Amino acid sequence: MIDRAEKAGFGVALIGHAALFAVLSLGIFTTVRLPPAVNEPLDVILTDEVGLRSAVPNPATEAPAPSEAPETGPPEEPAPAEPTPAPPEPAPTPKAAEPTPAPKPADKPKPAEKPKPAEKAPAKDKEDASDRRRPDRETKGKAEKPAGSRLGANFLKGISDDPKGKAASPRAAVSGAAMQGLAAALARQFKPCYELGSLQGTSAMSIVTTLRLRYKPDGTVAIEPEMVEQTGVNDANRSYARQMSDIARRAVLRCTPVKLPAELYEGGWNDFQLRFIPSQLG
Amino acid sequence: MTIAPTESLLSPVTLFMQADFVVKAVMIGLVLASIWTWTIILAHGTRLRRISKANEAFEREFWKAEDIDRFYDGPGRSDLPSAKVFSAGVSEWRRSTKGDRIDREGTRARLATSMGVAVAAEVDRLSDRLNILATIGSVAPFVGLFGTVWGIMKSFTDIAAQQNTSLGVVAPGIAEALFATALGLFAAIPAVIAYNRLTHVLNRIEARLHRFADGFHATLSRELEVEG
Numbered sequence: 016m017i018d019r020a021e022k023a024g025f026g027v028a029l030i031g032h033a034a035l036f037a038v039l040s041l042g043i044f045t046t047v048r049l050p051p052a053v054n055e056p057l058d059v060i061l062t063d064e065v066g067l068r069s070a071v072p073n074p075a076t077e078a079p080a081p082s083e084a085p086e087t088g089p090p091e092e093p094a095p096a097e098p099t100p101a102p103p104e105p106a107p108t109p110k111a112a113e114p115t116p117a118p119k120p121a122d123k124p125k126p127a128e129k130p131k132p133a134e135k136a137p138a139k140d141k142e143d144a145s146d147r148r149r150p151d152r153e154t155k156g157k158a159e160k161p162a163g164s165r166l167g168a169n170f171l172k173g174i175s176d177d178p179k180g181k182a183a184s185p186r187a188a189v190s191g192a193a194m195q196g197l198a199a200a201l202a203r204q205f206k207p208c209y210e211l212g213s214l215q216g217t218s219a220m221s222i223v224t225t226l227r228l229r230y231k232p233d234g235t236v237a238i239e240p241e242m243v244e245q246t247g248v249n250d251a252n253r254s255y256a257r258q259m260s261d262i263a264r265r266a267v268l269r270c271t272p273v274k275l276p277a278e279l280y281e282g283g284w285n286d287f288q289l290r291f292i293p294s295q296l297g
Numbered sequence: 298m299t300i301a302p303t304e305s306l307l308s309p310v311t312l313f314m315q316a317d318f319v320v321k322a323v324m325i326g327l328v329l330a331s332i333w334t335w336t337i338i339l340a341h342g343t344r345l346r347r348i349s350k351a352n353e354a355f356e357r358e359f360w361k362a363e364d365i366d367r368f369y370d371g372p373g374r375s376d377l378p379s380a381k382v383f384s385a386g387v388s389e390w391r392r393s394t395k396g397d398r399i400d401r402e403g404t405r406a407r408l409a410t411s412m413g414v415a416v417a418a419e420v421d422r423l424s425d426r427l428n429i430l431a432t433i434g435s436v437a438p439f440v441g442l443f444g445t446v447w448g449i450m451k452s453f454t455d456i457a458a459q460q461n462t463s464l465g466v467v468a469p470g471i472a473e474a475l476f477a478t479a480l481g482l483f484a485a486i487p488a489v490i491a492y493n494r495l496t497h498v499l500n501r502i503e504a505r506l507h508r509f510a511d512g513f514h515a516t517l518s519r520e521l522e523v524e525g
Contacts, residue, residue: 020339020340020341020344021337022334022337023340023343024339024340025332025336025340027335027339028331028332028334028336028338028339029332030336032328032331032335032337036309036310039309040308040309040310040311213462248402253420254460254461258463
């Protein structure tokens with residue numbers, strides 16, 4: 016049945032197959048296939064709606080901006096109150112003792128008047144009130160100095176420019192309306208990449224995922240989006256929670272770079288939180 | 298839920314090890330079929346080419362030979378198809394011309410028949426395993442398809458069981474399943490190509506044998522008239 020030629024052929028065929036399988040197993044052809052699959056698996060799910068959580072939380076988290084605002088307010092009231100009591104006592108005796116109050120009395124005659132109300136203050140409320148008004152006006156007029164002396168450069172500069180980070184002041188500059196506009200623009204841009212796939216219409220749709228996004232000025236993702244919170248998770252859809260956050264993050268990563276107005280970058284879309292609402296996006 | 302794109306994912310061994318037992322059986326069968334196919338291709342390809350050349354050489358020798366009887370005792374004894382046809386003709390000739398009375402017509406007919414039979418027998422012998430190639434070529438894709446269908450069925454069962462349609466769950470099973478079809482095609486394509494090619498070579502050999510038989514028959518007929 017089997018002659019010599021067939022034996023030889025069998026040997027060659029066997030060796031050839033073994034070699035072919037060895038080559039395949041060593042992964043020579045594997046490079047072609049899965050690398051793209053990593054991030055581009057079929058899991059693609061569409062999200063159509065992106066709700067923007069206002070940028071407010073971010074500025075709030077940053078101490079500088081809010082802290083200045085309260086300080087600027089109160090200083091005016093306490094300013095007269097505190098300085099008044101302070102100078103009166105030292106005023107007579109040690110001017111040199113307190114360097115800060117020292118200029119006040121020197122510059123202004125008021126401190127001299129103030130001592131009265133201060134001393135009388137406990138006695139007469141009316142005068143105290145009237146006196147307060149005065150110092151207020153005066154402080155407003157010249158008062159940069161006294162306020163300045165207490166608050167330092169912060170008082171003026173704090174409001175206008177300087178403080179600490181650029182972020183603080185510019186952020187305040189991007190209004191809520193502008194942020195809503197940004198949110199709408201982002202929603203449009205993310206929509207094609209937010210693919211719910213088979214989850215469409217399931218209980219997973221009630222999961223709202225909030226991501227913190229940070230972009231570079233060129234619209235590319237600076238830092239991988241991180242999930243801030245998820246709401247709407249219940250027993251029925253708990254198993255989808257992770258998938259929903261993946262879907263949202265994938266939408267962000269796939270639809271990059273985003274095209275947003277550059278003037279709104281600082282304090283606007285450089286770092287913000289975005290809410291992905293599947294029912295609205297889908 | 299990302300699919301780890303490990304290198305091993307496409308490795309045949311990995312795909313095989315992960316597969317269902319039915320798919321495994323299909324894969325083993327298809328690999329054996331492929332090995333068998335190539336065995337036949339290599340063995341018969343070389344043999345047919347060798348025989349074809351040897352036939353040509355034999356016929357050249359034959360037409361140059363002066364004495365048929367002496368040629369018959371020499372190279373005519375070989376195992377070649379042409380030699381077989383030749384010896385069938387000579388032996389029939391010897392049997393028919395042994396007696397005193399020679400029936401020329403009958404002898405011619407018998408010579409033609411015996412050489413035709415020899416040609417047919419030789420072609421049969423040469424085409425021995427080609428039917429296997431034809432079978433593998435036509436059946437292997439279906440066997441592979443069966444493995445694929447089975448594997449995909451199993452994948453869907455897994456999906457149903459896990460309530461999860463993510464690609465990570467579905468992909469491996471489908472990759473294994475498709476691997477069965479790949480193997481089926483891997484075995485079938487060479488088989489079909491080789492079958493067509495070898496059949497063509499065999500047809501040429503057969504036509505050449507017929508021409509040789511006819512030529513020899515004509516020679517013997519002439520001889521018959523001379524002797525008569």
